[in-house]
Each structure stands twice: as C-alpha cells, then as structure tokens.
Amino acid sequence: MTVLARAGLLLAATVTTILATAAPALAHGADAPNGTDYRVTVTDTGRPDLRVRVIEAGARLELTNTGDTPIEVIGYSGEPYLRVGPDGVYENSRSPATYLNRTIVGDTALPAEADPAAEPRWRRLDGGTTVRWHDQRALWREAQPPAQVRAAPDREHRVRDWVVPLRDADGPSEIRGTLDWVPPPDAYTWWVVATVGALAVGALGVLPATSGPGRRALVALGALLIVGGTAAVALALGRTLDAGSQGLGGVLTGLLTGPVWALLTGLAAIAAGARAVRGGGGTGERTSAPRSDVDFVVALAGVCLALFAGVTNAAGFTRAVLPVPWPPTVARVLVVLVLAGGAGALAAALLRLHAAARRAPAAATP
Numbered sequence: 001m002t003v004l005a006r007a008g009l010l011l012a013a014t015v016t017t018i019l020a021t022a023a024p025a026l027a028h029g030a031d032a033p034n035g036t037d038y039r040v041t042v043t044d045t046g047r048p049d050l051r052v053r054v055i056e057a058g059a060r061l062e063l064t065n066t067g068d069t070p071i072e073v074i075g076y077s078g079e080p081y082l083r084v085g086p087d088g089v090y091e092n093s094r095s096p097a098t099y100l101n102r103t104i105v106g107d108t109a110l111p112a113e114a115d116p117a118a119e120p121r122w123r124r125l126d127g128g129t130t131v132r133w134h135d136q137r138a139l140w141r142e143a144q145p146p147a148q149v150r151a152a153p154d155r156e157h158r159v160r161d162w163v164v165p166l167r168d169a170d171g172p173s174e175i176r177g178t179l180d181w182v183p184p185p186d187a188y189t190w191w192v193v194a195t196v197g198a199l200a201v202g203a204l205g206v207l208p209a210t211s212g213p214g215r216r217a218l219v220a221l222g223a224l225l226i227v228g229g230t231a232a233v234a235l236a237l238g239r240t241l242d243a244g245s246q247g248l249g250g251v252l253t254g255l256l257t258g259p260v261w262a263l264l265t266g267l268a269a270i271a272a273g274a275r276a277v278r279g280g281g282g283t284g285e286r287t288s289a290p291r292s293d294v295d296f297v298v299a300l301a302g303v304c305l306a307l308f309a310g311v312t313n314a315a316g317f318t319r320a321v322l323p324v325p326w327p328p329t330v331a332r333v334l335v336v337l338v339l340a341g342g343a344g345a346l347a348a349a350l351l352r353l354h355a356a357a358r359r360a361p362a363a364a365t366p
Contacts, residue, residue: 032056032057032059032239032243032258032323033056033057033059033104033323034057034312034313034315034316034319034322034323035057035315035316035318035319035320035321035322035323036057036058036059036319036320036321037145037181037182037183037184037319037320037321038058038139038140038159038179038180038181038182038321039058039179039180039181039182039320039321040054040058040061040138040139040177040178040179041054041177041178041179041180042054042061042175042176042177043176043177043178044174044175044176044177045175046166046173046174046175046176047067047071047166047168047173049065049066049067050063050064050065050066050067050071050166050175051063051064051066052064052175054138054177055132055242055243055244056242056243056244056323057242057321057322057323058138058139058321059104059134059139060132060133060134060135060244061132061133061135061138061164061175062130062131062132062244063084063130063131063132063175064084064129064130065084065085065086065129065130066129067085068085068086069085069086069168069169070083070084070085070086070087070168071083071084071085071166071167071168072166072167072168073131073133073164073165073166074164074165074166074167075092075095075096075097075098075116076096076097076100076116076136076137077096077097077116078116078165079092079094079095079096079097079116079117079120080092080095080120080167081095081097081098082131082133083122084129084130084131085129086129088124088125088126088127088128088129089124089125089126089127089128089129089130089131090122090123090124090125091122091123091125092120092121092122092123093113093121093122093123094113094114094115094116094118094119094120094121095114095116095120096110096114096116098114099111099114100136101133101134101135101136102134103134104134104139105141106134106136106141130244132244135164137162137163137164138162138164138177138179139179140159140179145181146159146181148181149181153183154183155183156180156181156182156183157180157181158178158179158180159179159180159181160178160179161176161177161178161179162176162177162178162179163175163176163177164177182320182321183320184318184319184320185317185318185319185320185328185332187317187318190316190317190332190335190336191317193336194335194336194339194340194343197336197337197339197340197341197344198339198340198343198344198347199344199347200340200344201221201224201340201341201343201344201345201347201348202343202344202345202346202347202348202351203348204217204218204220204221204344204348205217205221205347205348205349205350205351205352206351208355214352217348218276218277218279218294218295218352219276219277221273221276221298221345221348221349222272222273222274222275222276222277222278222279222298223273223277224273224340224341224344224345225269225270225272225273225276225298225301225302225305225341225342225345226269226270226273226274226277227273227337227341228266228269228273228305228337228338228339228340228341228342228345229265229266229267229268229269229270229271229272229273229301229305229341230266230270231266231309231334231335231337231338231341232262232263232265232266232269232305232308232309232310232334232338233262233263233266233267233270234334235259235262235266235309235313235324235331235334235335235338236255236258236259236260236262236263236266236309237251237255238323238324238325238326238331238334239258239259239262239323239324240254240255240258240259241254241324241325242323242324242325243258243323261308261309261312262308262309262312262313264308265301265304265305265308265309266305266309266338268301268304268305269301269302269304269305269341269342269345271301272297272298272300272301272302273298273301273345275294275297275298276294276297276298279294295349295352295353295356296349296353298345298346298348298349299345299346299349299350299353301342301345302341302342302343302344302345302346302347302349303342303346304342305338305341305342305345306338306339306342306343306346307342309338309342310335310338310339310342310343311339313331313334313335313338314335314339316328316331316332316335317332317335
C-alpha cells in the first residue's frame with residue numbers, strides 16, 4: 001500500500017470518528033453555548049460581600065459569598081432556591097427552580113416533591129462559597145428575537161432589565177443586571193479570510209519536496225501548524241476561564257473536563273509542527289520515506305486541528321457574544337488561525353504525499 005493510500009485511509013477514519021462523536025459534544029453545548037447574540041451584564045450585586053459575574057457567554061450566573069452569613073437565592077415562585085455561605089452550597093430539592101435551571105432551556109420535568117409552598121429541604125452540593133446556575137430571568141428564551149430587534153436587527157437593543165431576589169438574616173436584597181441584543185458579525189468576511197488563509201498555507205505543498213525551497217516550505221508549514229495549534233490551546237483556555245475556572249488546579253481541571261479535544265489537538269498540532277520544522281531544517285539530501293512520514297503526521301494533525309478546534313469554534317463567526325474572557329474579535333482571529341493552519345497544513349501535506357508517491361516508482365526503476 002502506498003504512502004498516499006495509507007494517508008487517505010487514516011484521514012478518512014479520523015473524519016468518520018470525529019463525525020460519529022460530534023453529536024454528544026454538540027449536545028453538551030446546550031448548557032455551555034458556543035455563542036449568542038444576547039449580552040448579559042450584572043450591574044449591582046446587592047451587597048458588598050457578594051461577587052456576582054456572568055459566565056459561559058451569559059448562560060450562567062456565578063455568585064461568591066465572602067461574608068460570614070449564608071444568603072439565599074430566591075426562585076421563580078418566591079421560594080428559597082439556593083443557599084450559599086461559610087458552611088457550603090445547598091439547593092432546595094422542593095424548589096421548582098432546582099430542576100428548571102438544570103438546562104439553559106428550562107425543560108426539565110418537575111418531580112412530585114417540587115412544591116414552592118413546602119418547607120425547604122436543603123441538599124448540600126459543595127463545601128465552597130461559590131455557586132453557579134442558569135437563571136431564566138437573565139436569559140432570552142423565546143425562539144424569535146424581541147420585536148424591536150426584528151424591526152432593526154443591525155442595531156444594539158436593550159431587551160430588559162432583570163432582577164434576581166436574594167434574602168439573608170438582614171432581609172431581602174437583589175442582584176440587578178441588563179440583557180441586551182448585540183448584532184452578530186458578518187460571517188461571510190471571516191469565512192473568506194479563513195479560506196484564503198488555508199489556500200495560502202496549502203500552496204506550500206506545490207513546491208518540490210526534495211529541493212531547497214521544498215525543505216524551507218516544510219519548515220514554514222511546521223511553523224504555521226504551531227501557530228494554529230497555539231491558537232487552539234488559547235481558545236480552549238479562554239473557554240475554560242469563561243466557564244468560571246480559577247487558579248492553576250481549577251483551570252487544569254476545567255481544561256480536562258471541558259474543551260479537552262480542542263486542547264489535545266492543539267498540543268498535537270504543536271508537536272507535529274515542531275517535527276516538521278526539524279524535518280525540513282537540515283541540509284543535504286534526504287530520502288523520501290522519512291520526509292513522507294513527516295508529511296503524513298502533518299496531514300493528520302491538520303485535519304484534527306481543523307475539525308476538533310476549528311469547526312467546533314466556527315460559531316464565533318456568526319455570534320456576537322462568545323464564551324471567552326477577551327473581545328470577540330480576538331477569538332475570531334484565533335479561529336481563523338486554527339482553520340487556516342489546520343486545513344492548509346492538510347492540503348499542503350497531501351500535495352507533498354502525492355508528489356512523493358509519484359516519485360517512488362521512478363526512483364525504483366534501475
């Protein structure tokens with residue numbers, strides 16, 4: 001079996017595996033969206049010893065109680081829903097909000113014990129002082145945008161001001177915030193940039209692999225693959241930070257339990273790029289087999305990078321608010337680098353493998 005045939009079979013198997021496992025990953029995105037056009041902002045935390053922030057592109061609120069007394073988050077029917085304080089985090093198993101807030105769409109069936117008028121039954125969730133939850137009061141849950149957005153979708157609109165009631169030993173207080181519509185970006189422009197970038201990187205594969213320019217092209221290809229892999233790692237890190245992870249241990253745990261495939265493919269692309277740089281950086285004649293092996297590794301890393309870290313983050317081209325802690329434009333540039341580096345590296349490596357396969361019979365002829 002030729003090198004090109006082996007590459008085609010393995011790449012086809014890789015794509016099949018990715019597509020077969022894509023559904024569970026996308027299903028998980030219902031709770032951690034890849035992007036939205038609604039911006040949730042906290043304007044008042046109600047008390048100085050409370051820290052409240054928006055995480056997961058607005059899908060959840062995070063509350064940290066640094067005070068000495070517990071505080072309760074009130075549910076949709078005025079019942080105690082969550083309690084957080086020095087003794088840990090608790091949820092009221094009789095609050096309907098406990099079940100409705102398990103998903104961002106709020107479609108969980110209520111059990112028989114859910115009764116907002118019943119005495120609270122507290123269930124301990126965690127020993128910390130931070131709690132995170134979906135809150136329908138801060139979200140837009142309708143299928144269609146608000147009327148003012150439909151009338152002028154190219155403008156930013158204030159959808160509503162929202163309030164989440166709180167209660168402690170001193171009485172009631174509130175978390176206040178706003179919900180705004182933000183016009184999405186022009187996806188066509190970003191896709192054009194990514195496509196042109198991929199074609200430019202792929203063009204490196206037309207240079208003769210055995211020539212000096214061909215070896216330099218392999219070095220450049222490896223460097224661009226390293227850039228794409230680094231961008232993928234940055235996207236995974238950004239999503240982990242936006243999900244609320246803090247500290248080295250928390251971030252590492254978040255990476256390994258969250259965007260792990262983007263992280264792993266990014267790291268693999270960096271390793272494959274480094275191998276390509278080493279493989280093309282030497283001088284003198286080289287045999288085609290070692291160079292073909294490098295091209296094969298680059299092709300495999302490129303397709304995984306483009307699919308696992310590029311396509312899975314392509315929602316950034318069509319959504320205004322993204323699950324990263326930096327401006328959305330930065331995230332879109334990173335996605336472009338991932339797609340251009342991954343797809344371009346795949347194209348260039350396949351061209352080089354094809355050229356190597358055509359040279360092999362000629363080299364074998366006496």
